[in-house]
Amino acid sequence: MSDLSTPITYLPGVGPQRAKTLETELGITTFRQLLYYFPYKHIDRSRLYYIHELTADMPFVQIKGEILSYEEEGVGHKQRLIAHFTDGHGLIDLVWFQATTFKWIKKNYPAGKLFIVFGRPAVFNGRINIAHPDIDPADTIQLGSLGLQPYYSTTEKMKRRGVNSRSLQRFIATLFQRIDLSLLPETLPPDIISRLSLVSLSQSLHDLHFPSSADALRRATYRQKFEELFFIQLGILRYTRQRQAEVKGYTFSRVGNLFNTFYAQHLPFSLTEAQKRVIREMRHDMGSGRQMNRLLQGDVGSGKTLVALMTILIALDNGFQACLMAPTEILAEQHFATFSQMLGQMPIRVELLTGAVKGKKKRADILGGVARGDVHILIGTHAVIQENVVFHRLGLAVIDEQHRFGVAQRAQLWKKSDIPPHMLVMTATPIPRTLAMTLYGDLDVSVIDQLPPGRKPIETRHFWQERTQSLYQGIRAEINKGRQVYIVYPLISESEKMDLQDLDNGYEEYCQAFPDLKISKVHGRMKSAEKDAEMERFVRGETQILVATTVIEVGVNVPNASVMVIMNAERFGLAQLHQLRGRVGRGADQSYCILVTKYNLSSETKQRIQIMCDTTDGFEIAEADLRFRGPGDLEGTQQSGMAFDLHVANIARDGQLVQLARDIANEILDNDPAQQLPQYKPMWAHLRELSRDNINWSNIS
Ligand code: ADP
Ligand code: MG
Numbered sequence: 001m002s003d004l005s006t007p008i009t010y011l012p013g014v015g016p017q018r019a020k021t022l023e024t025e026l027g028i029t030t031f032r033q034l035l036y037y038f039p040y041k042h043i044d045r046s047r048l049y050y051i052h053e054l055t056a057d058m059p060f061v062q063i064k065g066e067i068l069s070y071e072e073e074g075v076g077h078k079q080r081l082i083a084h085f086t087d088g089h090g091l092i093d094l095v096w097f098q099a100t101t102f103k104w105i106k107k108n109y110p111a112g113k114l115f116i117v118f119g120r121p122a123v124f125n126g127r128i129n130i131a132h133p134d135i136d137p138a139d140t141i142q143l144g145s146l147g148l149q150p151y152y153s154t155t156e157k158m159k160r161r162g163v164n165s166r167s168l169q170r171f172i173a174t175l176f177q178r179i180d181l182s183l184l185p186e187t188l189p190p191d192i193i194s195r196l197s198l199v200s201l202s203q204s205l206h207d208l209h210f211p212s213s214a215d216a217l218r219r220a221t222y223r224q225k226f227e228e229l230f231f232i233q234l235g236i237l238r239y240t241r242q243r244q245a246e247v248k249g250y251t252f253s254r255v256g257n258l259f260n261t262f263y264a265q266h267l268p269f270s271l272t273e274a275q276k277r278v279i280r281e282m283r284h285d286m287g288s289g290r291q292m293n294r295l296l297q298g299d300v301g302s303g304k305t306l307v308a309l310m311t312i313l314i315a316l317d318n319g320f321q322a323c324l325m326a327p328t329e330i331l332a333e334q335h336f337a338t339f340s341q342m343l344g345q346m347p348i349r350v351e352l353l354t355g356a357v358k359g360k361k362k363r364a365d366i367l368g369g370v371a372r373g374d375v376h377i378l379i380g381t382h383a384v385i386q387e388n389v390v391f392h393r394l395g396l397a398v399i400d401e402q403h404r405f406g407v408a409q410r411a412q413l414w415k416k417s418d419i420p421p422h423m424l425v426m427t428a429t430p431i432p433r434t435l436a437m438t439l440y441g442d443l444d445v446s447v448i449d450q451l452p453p454g455r456k457p458i459e460t461r462h463f464w465q466e467r468t469q470s471l472y473q474g475i476r477a478e479i480n481k482g483r484q485v486y487i488v489y490p491l492i493s494e495s496e497k498m499d500l501q502d503l504d505n506g507y508e509e510y511c512q513a514f515p516d517l518k519i520s521k522v523h524g525r526m527k528s529a530e531k532d533a534e535m536e537r538f539v540r541g542e543t544q545i546l547v548a549t550t551v552i553e554v555g556v557n558v559p560n561a562s563v564m565v566i567m568n569a570e571r572f573g574l575a576q577l578h579q580l581r582g583r584v585g586r587g588a589d590q591s592y593c594i595l596v597t598k599y600n601l602s603s604e605t606k607q608r609i610q611i612m613c614d615t616t617d618g619f620e621i622a623e624a625d626l627r628f629r630g631p632g633d634l635e636g637t638q639q640s641g642m643a644f645d646l647h648v649a650n651i652a653r654d655g656q657l658v659q660l661a662r663d664i665a666n667e668i669l670d671n672d673p674a675q676q677l678p679q680y681k682p683m684w685a686h687l688r689e690l691s692r693d694n695i696n697w698s699n700i701s
Contacts, residue, residue, distance in 0.1 A: 320395025
């Protein structure tokens with residue numbers, strides 16, 4: 001048996017040229033990597049279908065019959081060749097779109113000859129057709145011998161160098177002759193294997209490539225998915241437990257005067273049940289003697305600020321200071337205003353520290369107060385974690401809108417005292433549970449799943465960009481009612497000239513359409529002071545329309561704004577649209593979100609816009625987003641500092657399996673906390689190997 005670390009060049013049939021291609025294109029250099037290069041699909045070529053059995057949701061099918069006649073339709077890029085095909089049980093159209101190939105097709109697939117046609121059925125104009133099918137003469141194909149064929153992804157470059165899916169299939173078949181899979185050590189413990197009726201590692205590796213049946217493929221896939229998700233969870237949970245054992249936390253045993261006084265006398269409204277629940281959860285954490293590490297998720301407008309404020313009061317009641325960090329100066333100032341107002345009647349000193357707080361004396365005064373402990377709550381931007389800020393006794397750090405705060409910045413807060421402060425991270429970007437379990441698996445998660453009463457759901461409408469007049473009318477009507485309006489343009493990167501041009505043109509257009517109104521313009525390339533001044537004008541109601549890029553996305557609260565117009569909405573992702581929409585609907589009035597797009601939209605974009613029009617539920621939107629984009633792109637994923645390699649599992653689709661993997665990992669950690677039990681030894685060894693290869697646990701917040 002060959003060692004799995006053997007370089008791929010030693011595999012018969014590969015050779016130095018192809019080995020180079022495999023390395024540069026797929027990163028495959030060893031037998032092991034080739035073994036783990038799984039096909040992205042299998043196609044059942046053992047079975048023939050009848051045309052009358054076909055439906056548009058079938059993946060791939062084979063039918064056997066003859067072409068009756070050809071027909072060409074359309075002109076220009078709509079040109080297509082249609083073959084009317086029958087198997088004696090029904091009729092179907094085969095369609096090609098590349099005009100240059102039409103002649104070749106007609107010559108090679110003459111009418112009247114028996115063929116096997118292979119492809120994916122689709123519905124067009126109410127009829128089923130197959131576009132660009134594979135066609136073979138019926139007498140050259142032996143059906144029974146084909147079975148489930150693996151298909152491997154390849155790149156254009158590979159194909160040009162003669163390495164295609166078929167070649168990979170051949171290489172792997174050769175690999176199976178060279179290695180004895182049964183000698184491969186099992187990675188999962190025997191009790192888990194038997195309890196979940198999993199196939200062995202070697203069996204699953206074989207069957208993922210060359211399954212003998214659909215059932216064998218299903219079982220192999222299940223085992224591999226479980227394995228991938230399980231080791232991620234095992235790693236996260238082991239790390240979390242270890243940290244909990246080593247890191248102590250301050251014990252906040254008292255819910256004292258400040259909290260109770262505020263609750264009884266100054267709370268401007270009654271808390272929602274969800275707010276009460278999450279405050280209880282945090283009280284419990286902070287009283288446990290362990291360091292709290294909690295992620296608070298709540299849709300925009302769900303009232304996270306108030307929850308933060310009351311949690312902070314618990315810290316103060318126990319003789320500690322607290323800080324609240326926001327990603328932008330505007331947000332920090334807003335929080336400062338809210339806190340100052342709500343706590344105005346109480347003996348609490350709140351200070352604001354941002355880059356905009358100028359004057360040596362003023363800063364020295366704040367810093368001195370923080371160091372002595374007379375500043376109880378420090379609110380700010382990342383300025384609050386800079387080196388020169390020394391707290392007397394920091395007990396709780398709250399981070400708002402977490403996705404703008406990197407892991408490194410969070411870690412810096414930890415260093416502010418011997419015992420790290422309790423951490424509360426708040427985010428309005430809802431993360432589906434299964435993803436949170438993986439990305440933030442070491443954080444406890446609280447969810448505010450309820451909006452304060454009396455809110456009218458925001459009405460969302462879709463406009464084509466040509467219909468400017470009715471859009472202007474709508475805007476005018478709201479402004480006549482005394483409301484304010486946001487107009488947002490996409491700015492993918494701050495250096496995109498074209499986008500800025502759009503914004504400038506848009507601003508000009510609105511100035512012309514509403515000559516009697518005052519209009520602000522804000523984008524990320526403006527100087528920070530200039531930008532803030534312009535924002536402030538809008539916040540104070542001096543301007544009625546704010547034309548902006550997504551700089552307004554996070555947190556800004558202007559309750560009087562009732563319309564959010566999003567231009568070129570097709571260019572935004574779902575999560576971002578939802579965030580933007582959350583800027584309105586903060587007062588009691590009916591608010592509107594207008595998604596303006598061009599006329600020609602891809603079907604995926606249409607679905608995205610439709611979802612936005614159909615629901616305001618952030619979690620529903622997040623789930624949809626995950627389905628559309630996959631977890632890799634999701635906001636926050638990058639900053640999570642967590643790299644994990646999923647070959648087969650998919651966090652969006654395998655949610656239940658994530659939960660199962662987590663439960664079992666927890667169970668094992670309960671049973672074998674010292675990592676000593678003989679039946680788990682190979683599993684721990686495998687985890688260590690994986691951590692070395694691709695998961696850097698120390699990076700996780
Ligand atoms: P977010 O979760 O988006 O940060 P905020 O904390 O800014 O939401 O709250 C949005 C608005 O709802 C604020 O004006 C706040 O005062 C108000 N609010 C918060 N909690 C309640 C409640 N229980 N009842 C009524 N209004 C509330
Ligand atoms: Mg907020």
